[in-house]
Amino acid sequence: MCAFCVAIPATAVSGLALDQKVRKNNPQKRLSFYLRPYIVLTLLAILLLMAASVFFHGRGST
Numbered sequence: 001m002c003a004f005c006v007a008i009p010a011t012a013v014s015g016l017a018l019d020q021k022v023r024k025n026n027p028q029k030r031l032s033f034y035l036r037p038y039i040v041l042t043l044l045a046i047l048l049l050m051a052a053s054v055f056f057h058g059r060g061s062t
Contacts, residue, residue, distance in 0.1 A: 004053035008046055015042025 019038040034040060 004049050004056060008049050011042060011045050011049060
């Protein structure tokens with residue numbers, strides 16, 4: 001597997017763990033999706049990694 005394909009699930013697990021830690025410390029606070037910075041940053045990082053993966057896999061080996 002390439003480095004980008006390995007980094008996608010690792011990024012997802014790390015981001016969700018950070019978000020869960022914040023939510024555990026503030027159980028009464030219900031934040032909307034866009035006000036949870038770790039989730040938003042995780043999704044942006046995953047999208048960038050997916051774009052890089054598609055780019056490098058699509059180039060072919062010429």
